[in-house]
Amino acid sequence: MPPTLDPGANAPGATDPARIRNFGIIAHIDHGKSTLADRMLQLTGVVDPRQMRAQYLDRMDIERERGITIKSQAVRMPWTIREGDRAGEAAVLNMIDTPGHVDFTYEVSRSLAACEGAILLVDAAQGIEAQTLANLYLALENDLRIIPVLNKIDLPAAQPEKYAEELAHLIGGDPADCIRVSGKTGEGVPYLLDEIVRQFVPPTGEADSPARAMIFDSVYDVYRGVVTYVRVVDGRISARDRIKMMSTGAVHELLEIGVISPEMVKAEALGVGEVGYLITGVKDVRQSRVGDTVTINGNPAKEALGGYKDPKPMVYSGLYPIDGSDYPNLREALDKLKLNDAALDYEPETSGALGFGFRCGFLGLLHLEIIRERLEREYNLDLISTAPNVVYRAITEDGQEIVVTNPSEYPTGKIAEVYEPVVRATVLTPNDYVGAVMELCQGRRGNLLGMDYLSADRVELRYTLPLAEIIFDFFDQLKSRTKGYASLDYEPSGEQASDLVKVDILLHGEPVDAFSAIVHKDKAYNYGTSIAAKLRNLIPRQQFEVPIQAAIGSRVIARETIRAIRKDVLAKCYGGDISRKRKLLEKQKEGKKRMKMVGRVEVPQEAFIAALSSDSGDAKAAGKK
Numbered sequence: 001m002p003p004t005l006d007p008g009a010n011a012p013g014a015t016d017p018a019r020i021r022n023f024g025i026i027a028h029i030d031h032g033k034s035t036l037a038d039r040m041l042q043l044t045g046v047v048d049p050r051q052m053r054a055q056y057l058d059r060m061d062i063e064r065e066r067g068i069t070i071k072s073q074a075v076r077m078p079w080t081i082r083e084g085d086r087a088g089e090a091a092v093l094n095m096i097d098t099p100g101h102v103d104f105t106y107e108v109s110r111s112l113a114a115c116e117g118a119i120l121l122v123d124a125a126q127g128i129e130a131q132t133l134a135n136l137y138l139a140l141e142n143d144l145r146i147i148p149v150l151n152k153i154d155l156p157a158a159q160p161e162k163y164a165e166e167l168a169h170l171i172g173g174d175p176a177d178c179i180r181v182s183g184k185t186g187e188g189v190p191y192l193l194d195e196i197v198r199q200f201v202p203p204t205g206e207a208d209s210p211a212r213a214m215i216f217d218s219v220y221d222v223y224r225g226v227v228t229y230v231r232v233v234d235g236r237i238s239a240r241d242r243i244k245m246m247s248t249g250a251v252h253e254l255l256e257i258g259v260i261s262p263e264m265v266k267a268e269a270l271g272v273g274e275v276g277y278l279i280t281g282v283k284d285v286r287q288s289r290v291g292d293t294v295t296i297n298g299n300p301a302k303e304a305l306g307g308y309k310d311p312k313p314m315v316y317s318g319l320y321p322i323d324g325s326d327y328p329n330l331r332e333a334l335d336k337l338k339l340n341d342a343a344l345d346y347e348p349e350t351s352g353a354l355g356f357g358f359r360c361g362f363l364g365l366l367h368l369e370i371i372r373e374r375l376e377r378e379y380n381l382d383l384i385s386t387a388p389n390v391v392y393r394a395i396t397e398d399g400q401e402i403v404v405t406n407p408s409e410y411p412t413g414k415i416a417e418v419y420e421p422v423v424r425a426t427v428l429t430p431n432d433y434v435g436a437v438m439e440l441c442q443g444r445r446g447n448l449l450g451m452d453y454l455s456a457d458r459v460e461l462r463y464t465l466p467l468a469e470i471i472f473d474f475f476d477q478l479k480s481r482t483k484g485y486a487s488l489d490y491e492p493s494g495e496q497a498s499d500l501v502k503v504d505i506l507l508h509g510e511p512v513d514a515f516s517a518i519v520h521k522d523k524a525y526n527y528g529t530s531i532a533a534k535l536r537n538l539i540p541r542q543q544f545e546v547p548i549q550a551a552i553g554s555r556v557i558a559r560e561t562i563r564a565i566r567k568d569v570l571a572k573c574y575g576g577d578i579s580r581k582r583k584l585l586e587k588q589k590e591g592k593k594r595m596k597m598v599g600r601v602e603v604p605q606e607a608f609i610a611a612l613s614s615d616s617g618d619a620k621a622a623g624k625k
């Protein structure tokens, strides 16, 4: 049975802003955000205990399986203070669930911009991790009040005293002010809800000004089209308004407006400080973008709320169907996924080695991995992805600027300067591994910005690093060098000029496009030798000698050779009967169909796939801690 919302003073559209508390929960992955959110839904009576399922708010299958939150959601919950001198004070809590992973930092920052307060949730058995810090900085940038909370106090390994010290040291204040809870058993959660009403401030806004609402999430629903989540800042949006998106000027009819509690509940209007959803019938999330400001067409606001950014892909990779006849299906699947993902970018591309496919842009490696997994799982496609690369900006000597999202577009002429994206990375590690982490970062062209002791045995290291150095196996390396104890977070931090070169891999003198890469000059040799060695083992011997070369322009930097073999399928048939010979030749022809020709060399497609797939796989690891 859907919950019925109070029709009185607390009804959506009529809620006194002084009663509203908008807050988010920020935490490192797996510190228990979704579990705590579930417990709150239950304690506030929004979800019937019998309907409760784990991670109620994580709706997508992939989210639930991976246990990570990709899309944020907002839930409205009534709460009345239970204890203390303000007992009996009724409030409306809007809990805005935020994604935790670095790829979705922009979404986190928009969700937080819709809040006045944030719960800083830390696992009492683990302490502060890199994403705790990164998200805390985002919350502080948005001027949010912070309530420090230690979770999982039911665990035997929990050390709440120790980590309360650490938290207090980080955000200032008294360790005793850290609230201790268990999302699992519910212990401490009612007290936390009381404190949310007591400590967080209500929203402020101009009730009589033209309406302005910020979009903090936008999801595509097969039945309802795009559902847009907004936080009203000024004025009021009612069900009969025509709304206008301030970044594009597009005007839409409102079909429905309401709040989530925890399913969609229609409302008459949303007023100052309220959080809810809009449905306009548009079919594409790009028309309703996160960060944009919604106003009313008849009485538009003059200025948009700040902070809107176009989503910009950071990492590109080619996606190819293993079976070439799946190409139209892949196109259709990408078209559909894009409806739900404003950051996904793709265009057709052809590769000599892999056939027809798409060059796709992603926010980061986890984003790539999620899209690929959804394509394979929901659309039944078998895919191969080329090694991911970042976006380079090359300036030629005659002053032309070329943006390179694919190594094959790298200009061949004289280049004055090449810029690559850099990130600001935060690594948290136990004291013992500081040396190992530094060595790794230095090896990846990192630049140490600073180092702080969070407690006697935990260190925060801040580096700038080229994004390209992080997207391969950085995370795996970090984990293995620190026995799994270090955590990593990073955010884009502009670009830098670097000494970069394009390495081509040539097979019998012909370049194989799928293996061209842009790498730092000092790493070109390593890249060249490793790919050449890999291909030598994967490509079967031919009837002539095949050199595999790695080259920068016309200069060869590495070489391997596949020795010649004469494969005579008829060798076994001395004399014998002609029909048997014909049969063997037919069979050989069949086998050849699966071969790709690179110049004169026959290469089984599986060889390309094997050579490419051993480079990926890091995103999976990066998805979890």
Ligand SMILES: Nc1nc2c(ncn2[C@@H]2O[C@H](COP(=O)(O)OP(=O)(O)OP(=O)(O)O)[C@@H](O)[C@H]2O)c(=O)[nH]1
Binding pocket: 027, 028, 029, 030, 031, 032, 033, 034, 035, 036, 067, 068, 069, 099, 100, 151, 152, 153, 154, 155, 181, 182, 183, 184, 185
């Ligand atoms: N013992 C114990 N386990 C908990 C508690 N809260 C969460 N967990 C467990 O910790 C794991 C991670 O919890 P989630 O709620 O999925 O964590 P999350 O922070 O939402 O993770 P992301 O959505 O990936 O960011 C799950 O296995 C939970 O069952 C708690 O209070 N006590």
